[in-house]
Amino acid sequence: MEEILxxxxxxxxxxLSTRWVGLILFDLLKGTKRFSExxxxxxxxxxxxxxxxxxxxxxxxxxxxxxxxxxxxxxxxLSDKGWALEPVIREIxxxxxxxxxxxxxxAEKSDKVK
Amino acid sequence: MEEILxxxxxxxxxxLSTRWVGLILFDLLKGTKRFSExxxxxxxxxxxxxxxxxxxxxxxxxxxxxxxxxxxxxxxxLSDKGWALEPVIREIxxxxxxxxxxxxxxAEKSDKVK
DNA sequence: ATATTAAGTTACTTTTTGTAATTACTGTAA
DNA sequence: TTACAGTAATTACAAAAAGTAACTTAATAT
Numbered sequence: 371m372e373e374i375l376x377x378x379x380x381x382x383x384x385x386l387s388t389r390w391v392g393l394i395l396f397d398l399l400k401g402t403k404r405f406s407e408x409x410x411x412x413x414x415x416x417x418x419x420x421x422x423x424x425x426x427x428x429x430x431x432x433x434x435x436x437x438x439x440x441x442x443x444x445x446x447x448l449s450d451k452g453w454a455l456e457p458v459i460r461e462i463x464x465x466x467x468x469x470x471x472x473x474x475x476x477a478e479k480s481d482k483v484k
Numbered sequence: 485m486e487e488i489l490x491x492x493x494x495x496x497x498x499x500l501s502t503r504w505v506g507l508i509l510f511d512l513l514k515g516t517k518r519f520s521e522x523x524x525x526x527x528x529x530x531x532x533x534x535x536x537x538x539x540x541x542x543x544x545x546x547x548x549x550x551x552x553x554x555x556x557x558x559x560x561x562l563s564d565k566g567w568a569l570e571p572v573i574r575e576i577x578x579x580x581x582x583x584x585x586x587x588x589x590x591a592e593k594s595d596k597v598k
Numbered sequence: 599a600t601a602t603t604a605a606g607t608t609a610c611t612t613t614t615t616g617t618a619a620t621t622a623c624t625g626t627a628a
Numbered sequence: 629t630t631a632c633a634g635t636a637a638t639t640a641c642a643a644a645a646a647g648t649a650a651c652t653t654a655a656t657a658t
Contacts, residue, residue: 378584378589381580463493469496531639555634556624609651615645622638
């Protein structure tokens with residue numbers, strides 16, 4: 371492979387195409403969330419949610435705040451770098467609304483049953 | 485999980501976050517390509533490239549054209565639905581240019597060596 | 599002591615990737 | 629007519645990542 375791809379783009383694409391990252395961002399764009407809330411919102415297990423949040427925190431996209439209450443409360447939110455992804459998510463939504471048909475959504479569901 | 489996520493968005497995100505799909509789209513946005521060209525452009529093996537192109541064709545995003553010459557020539561290009569993803573890719577590039585640092589790109593490289 | 603609650607982590611199985619070798623389908627050359 | 633060459637895949641198999649459910653940790657209430 372030669373230098374066809376911009377390395378920054380490749381890195382960004384690697385991040386965004388990590389399974390579940392898009393949905394996690396979508397959820398956090400609605401506001402600050404707790405671990406268990408995200409677990410309930412998204413079709414993802416605790417193990418992977420934990421992995422992905424750790425990864426996104428390391429990348430400076432997500433911020434983690436601990437409140438030492440009872441029981442302990444931990445809040446996740448987007449950093450500025452994370453908020454800057456809003457246009458990306460918006461364009462994906464845009465495309466989805468214009469180009470994903472109801473049939474395709476149905477097909478997806480029956481795939482999952484298999 | 486309740487109905488928190490838009491099913492169309494979830495479907496779109498599933499497609500776009502399939503490994504290599506973003507880079508394949510990026511490559512095809514530069515124009516029609518042959519299998520072996522894409523294989524050379526991208527850090528992806530023939531097996532997966534073949535899988536992904538088949539999937540994208542099934543989703544109506546990529547078009548496949550056979551030219552019965554010698555040797556056979558097969559060209560891949562984007563459909564209208566595929567071209568409609570251009571703004572998504574553009575916003576990702578945008579974000580990458582503004583928020584991925586040189587250090588992060590370097591870190592990526594050394595990860596690969598490991 | 600024991601139970602409760604949130605936020606993870608571990609152990610284990612299934613699925614998806616990556617790599618290399620092989621096939622299929624032409625057509626050209628010896 | 630057998631052998632070789634150029635594309636575009638496909639197969640076989642080892643390695644990595646994902647999915648699931650049970651378990652752990654830490655603080656506090658009963």
